[in-house]
Amino acid sequence: MSIGGYAVGVLLALVSLLPIAAGARQVRARVLPSWSGSAARVGEAVIAVTLVILALEVVGVMGVLTQVGAAVACVTTGAIAWVGAGSVPGRRRRGHTTVAERAPHPGTSRVAVAVAVIGVSVAGAPWLGWVAFAYRQGMQTVDTLWYHMPFAARFVQSASILHLHYVDRDPATPFFPANSELLHALGLLWFRSDLLSPVINLAWAALALAAAWSIGSAARRGPHCLLGAVLVLGTPGLVDTQPGEAYNDIVCLALLLACAAVLVRGGARPAPTSIAAAAAGLALGTKYTMIVPAIVLGVGVVAISAQGTRMRQAGLWAIGLVLAGGYWYVRNAVIAGNPLVPLSVHLGPLSLPAPLLSTPQFTVFQYLTDLHMWRAYYLPGLRQSLGLAWWALVALGAVGALSSLLARGQAVRRVLGGVAVVSAVAFVMTPQFLGSPGAPIFFAANVRYALGAIVLGIVLLPLNPVFGRERVGALWLGLTIAVLAATELDPGVWPTGIRVRPLFLPVHGQSAVIGVAAASTLGLGALLLLWRGGSGEPRRGRLPVATVVACATALAVIVGGLSIAESYSRGRYASALRIPTISAWARGIRNARIGIVGLGEQYTLYGPDDSNYVQYIGRSRPHAGFGAITNCPDWRRAVDRGHYQWLVLGPSGFPTSSHKMGPEVGWTTSTPAATILIRDRPISAVSGKSVVLVGIHGLLDPSSCPPSPTAIATRQGETRGLLSGA
Numbered sequence: 153m154s155i156g157g158y159a160v161g162v163l164l165a166l167v168s169l170l171p172i173a174a175g176a177r178q179v180r181a182r183v184l185p186s187w188s189g190s191a192a193r194v195g196e197a198v199i200a201v202t203l204v205i206l207a208l209e210v211v212g213v214m215g216v217l218t219q220v221g222a223a224v225a226c227v228t229t230g231a232i233a234w235v236g237a238g239s240v241p242g243r244r245r246r247g248h249t250t251v252a253e254r255a256p257h258p259g260t261s262r263v264a265v266a267v268a269v270i271g272v273s274v275a276g277a278p279w280l281g282w283v284a285f286a287y288r289q290g291m292q293t294v295d296t297l298w299y300h301m302p303f304a305a306r307f308v309q310s311a312s313i314l315h316l317h318y319v320d321r322d323p324a325t326p327f328f329p330a331n332s333e334l335l336h337a338l339g340l341l342w343f344r345s346d347l348l349s350p351v352i353n354l355a356w357a358a359l360a361l362a363a364a365w366s367i368g369s370a371a372r373r374g375p376h377c378l379l380g381a382v383l384v385l386g387t388p389g390l391v392d393t394q395p396g397e398a399y400n401d402i403v404c405l406a407l408l409l410a411c412a413a414v415l416v417r418g419g420a421r422p423a424p425t426s427i428a429a430a431a432a433g434l435a436l437g438t439k440y441t442m443i444v445p446a447i448v449l450g451v452g453v454v455a456i457s458a459q460g461t462r463m464r465q466a467g468l469w470a471i472g473l474v475l476a477g478g479y480w481y482v483r484n485a486v487i488a489g490n491p492l493v494p495l496s497v498h499l500g501p502l503s504l505p506a507p508l509l510s511t512p513q514f515t516v517f518q519y520l521t522d523l524h525m526w527r528a529y530y531l532p533g534l535r536q537s538l539g540l541a542w543w544a545l546v547a548l549g550a551v552g553a554l555s556s557l558l559a560r561g562q563a564v565r566r567v568l569g570g571v572a573v574v575s576a577v578a579f580v581m582t583p584q585f586l587g588s589p590g591a592p593i594f595f596a597a598n599v600r601y602a603l604g605a606i607v608l609g610i611v612l613l614p615l616n617p618v619f620g621r622e623r624v625g626a627l628w629l630g631l632t633i634a635v636l637a638a639t640e641l642d643p644g645v646w647p648t649g650i651r652v653r654p655l656f657l658p659v660h661g662q663s664a665v666i667g668v669a670a671a672s673t674l675g676l677g678a679l680l681l682l683w684r685g686g687s688g689e690p691r692r693g694r695l696p697v698a699t700v701v702a703c704a705t706a707l708a709v710i711v712g713g714l715s716i717a718e719s720y721s722r723g724r725y726a727s728a729l730r731i732p733t734i735s736a737w738a739r740g741i742r743n744a745r746i747g748i749v750g751l752g753e754q755y756t757l758y759g760p761d762d763s764n765y766v767q768y769i770g771r772s773r774p775h776a777g778f779g780a781i782t783n784c785p786d787w788r789r790a791v792d793r794g795h796y797q798w799l800v801l802g803p804s805g806f807p808t809s810s811h812k813m814g815p816e817v818g819w820t821t822s823t824p825a826a827t828i829l830i831r832d833r834p835i836s837a838v839s840g841k842s843v844v845l846v847g848i849h850g851l852l853d854p855s856s857c858p859p860s861p862t863a864i865a866t867r868q869g870e871t872r873g874l875l876s877g878a
Contacts, residue, residue, distance in 0.1 A: 153345060153717040161343035162710055168223050168342075171230025172207075175237070176200035182237040183423040190366040190374070191417045194410050195427050197359050201335075202430045202476050203229045205437070208334050209479050212313030219341050221311070261375070265682055267629045268375035268382075271636055272361065273675030275386035278645050279357065279395035281659035281667025286350035286396030287716055288663060290724040290756070293397045297730075297753035299325045300398035301346065304336035305755070305762040313479075316487060320752055321770050321804070323507040323778040327493035329480035331437040332400035344761045347717050350396040356406040357385060357394070363409035364611045367416050376614035376625060379632040380552075381409065383545060384607040386636055388644030389537035389600040392656040400438050401600045407435040408445060408604050409611065415564045416615075420457045425465055428453070429472025437477025440492075441601045444578040445571050446473060452567030488776040507777030513583040519592060520580065533596035536655040538606075539639035548635075549606035552613030559616075568612055576605035596655055725756045730807050733832040734800060734845050738764065747794055749780075749816050750802035751843060757800060767794060769816075780804075784819040784857035791820070792851050799826075802843035807834045817844060822858050825850035 176199035180192060187195060207225035211217050286292070291301065299319045306317040313334070316326040332352075339348035360381055368377030384390065384405070394402040411431040418424025432449055435442040450469035457465040481491035490504040519525035534542045549572070556562075556569025579602040585594060618624050640646060644654035646664070659667060728735035735756035738746075742759050747769045757766045769790050770778050781787045791799065799820060803811040820826045830845040 153343070153347070153714075153721045155714065157344060158714050158717050161345075161347070162713070164219060164223055164342045168226035168338075171227045171234070172200050172203050173230075175203060175230035175233030178234045178237040180427075183426070184418065187417070190362050190369055191413065194359065194363050194366050194413050197362075198407075198410050198414070198427055198431045198434070199233075201434055203233055204338070205331055205334060205434065205476060208338060209313065212307065212311075212334070213479075215310075215312045215314070217307060217311045217313065217337070217341070222338060222341050261625075262682060264375035264625065264629060266679060267633065268365075268378045269675055269678045269682065271379050271382045271633060273671045274636060274640060275382045276674070277667045277671035278391045278640075278659050278664075279354065279385075279667070280670045281664045282391070282395040282397070283350050283354060284396075284666040284670075285659060285663035287720050288723050289727060291346070291350060291397050292729055293393055293399065294753060295393075296398040297755040299328070300333055300400070301336065301349065301755040302758070302766065303330050303333040304340055304346075304349075304398070305758050305766075307334065307337040308340045308762065309765060314483070316776065318768050318770060318778045319754065320768055321778060321780045322509055322511045323773070323776065324494040324509055324511065326778075327480075327484050327488070327776075329437045329439065329477065331434055331477065331480075332398070332403045336398055340762055343717075345717075345721070346762060347713075347720060349398055353394045353397065353399070353402050356402045360385065360402065360406035360409050360607075363406065363413040366413040367409070367611055368614055370417060371615060371620075373614045373619055373625070376619060376628050376632075377611045379629065379636075380548075380610035380613060381607055383548075383610060383632055383636055383639065384603055386639050386645070387538045387545070387603075388639075388642050388655045389597075389603070391645050392658075393600065401603065403438050404435050404442050405604060405607055407431045407438070408442070408608060411435070411449060412568050412608060412611070415453065415568070419564060420453050420465065422461075422464065422468060425453055425457075425468050426472060429469045430476045432469075433473040433476025433478070435477065436473055437480055441579075441582070441604070443492075444582075445575050445604060446477075448571050448574045449567070452570055456563040456567060490775070493776070505775040507773060507775045508779070510779070511585055513585055514592065515583055516580045516592070516595070525592065529592045529595050532653070533592075533599055536596040536644060536653060537599035539642040539645065540650075540652075541635045541638035544635045544638075545606055545610070548613060549609035552609035552611070553605065554609075555616055556609070556612040562615075565612060565615060568608060572605045572608040572612070575608070576602060579605065721760060724760070728756045730834045731756065731800075731832045731843050732834075733830050734843060737830060737845065744798065745794065745796045746798045746800060747791060747796035748800045748802075750804050750806045750811075750814060751800055752805065753807075754800075767796075769794065769796075769799075780814075781816075783860065784815075785854035787816060787819045788823075788852035788854040788857065791848065792854075796848055798829075799846040799848060800843060801846060803841065806843060807841055813842070817846075819857065820846055820848075820852070823852050823856060825852055 173196075176196045179199050180187065180195045184192070184195060204226060207229040208217065208222060211221040211225045214221075291297065302319050303317055307313055313330070318326050335352060336346070336349050339352070340346060342348070361378055364381035365374040365378045368374045385402075390402060393399045408431075411428045414424050414428040414431065418427075429450070432442075432446040436446040450466070450473070453469060454462050454466045484493050485491040488505065488507065490506055492504070494506050494509050516530075519530070534546070538545050553569050553572035553576070556565045557573055559565045559569065584598055584601070614625075614628060619628060641648050641650060642654065643650050643652060643658060644656060645658055647658050647660050725735045725739055730753050731751070738757045738759055742761060742763050744759070744764045746757050746764055746766045748754055748757070748766060749769055754766055754768070758764045769781065769787075771781050771786065771790070773779050781790060799816075801814070801816050801820065803813050805811055821828055825848060827847045827849070828844050829847050831842055832845065833842040
């Protein structure tokens, strides 16, 4: 990346985000003027992200999701928020507070804060290590390359969010809500590169930790609640998928905790309800798994609201869900006639259509009483995803959820406990892709869908009044550090050599060293500030220490970002794991049209600036469905219509499936207008799993297709019949 391109990206980011930040701060100061500290920052973060999503959706629907369009939309939205908040009269004077929103007691133990800092550093080391890995080699995880980043790239290429982008022959994925992908698209617009994508999930992790702290801060248990969130963020299921990648599970966890923090701090009143509803809406627009928590939260908030205000509260919650997360469901309803594709809904006379899916879906409940499934899949899956101390995390989450649900005199806490319980039940009952019938082989990877229930239960647990005793609080600090240490020893987090099967390979090598060094440095700096009394309170004529540190850090990141950007552009996908040779070839290709079949992890083909148009080739089916092309003439016509310059062809489900190469290679290479350029396979490929790159230098002739095996067999049978008759 050139200095000029980097400077333009930084300038666009500042121009876009500063008005948003100012508008969010003004809105929060107007509706919740007494809030400060972590609670205020969490509220402002939710408002800011909501404003960004609304701005991008407006220009995306208008078809002007460009550098200029996005910048103008962000500036305009931030200005409207600022002016609008300033013109609305405040509901009460600054300084008039309720019991729920008073500032935390200043006597929070420094020892507890220090233990929390140590816990964050320990759990943060592998996160930072994976970020370093992504900046050295490019993002590599399955879902990132399969649909998260391809969605973001297509938004930018088409300057629109109106259309579906089919990334495989199964039509379920294109209907997923895409709030998080929209944020990655904004980074692509700023830098003409995915430079920011590897660090976006770090920001979400920071929001999750701030929200957890805020949940406990009013009761002087901020460090205790924060450590509860750290336990979950340090699990292999998150460490191996979220940092340095575009997975969005951490987005949902952060927004769920932010919603809880706002309600715990502000209670079920209109202003906090509006911000909490926005957080729930953002989560709803990020992942289907957040549908149940968002709805249950809304029902709970309405139920505990004062009589006479419940209709208003219900309206506020509905508006928040629709504005922050409803667009994708409206788009699905318009395109497919069903907002919840791929679910086929039948409620009496009401029937909503759904496209035909080739991927079987099952529920955890189907195998819940099968002891063999527990021994073969469920127990090993829990261990692989949650770490060596998985049983402790499940137990703490369950105790926290149930004790909160049964708490007396704490309505908000009871609602949140109910949300955790219902979310856990929803995970067990909701259809999901687990594998073939009778073998839920993907259960371990899907455990992350249950982490919302677990993290909410664990974070709520220190709010129990018994934690007000000093000994109980100290015991909790020791317990969480012990569980965290056991989790970090899992071979899915670090290469510890413990002989159990990991979820995925752990961070290692130079990336691991960088992660440990960065986490240690940040943790040590935080401890020094803590012990030197860096409370952030300004002395006369001086800026707060926290402000000075934040400004210095931001300046260092901007200046050091140029060298990171240059290094990233050199190493990005130079040695991709799945199709190393073809990915290296794509690094030198721009503005090309590439058709693919069989290959799921396709993002490495998008080129250095994400300008390559990559499209899975298939045929349309009813209800916005999609499927494989089954004959040569239709295949060749599809290739000609797409004006593809290259084709990347592999077996269906490559590289994880056992399917053989499909007929598309024969249909393509049997014409002189196509030439095989590269045969490629993953670094750890088994025999027969390969992908071919085909160059197209002319129109394919559908009329010259070779006879299909069925036609040949039919002709041979007819010939034998004629000969025998003669």
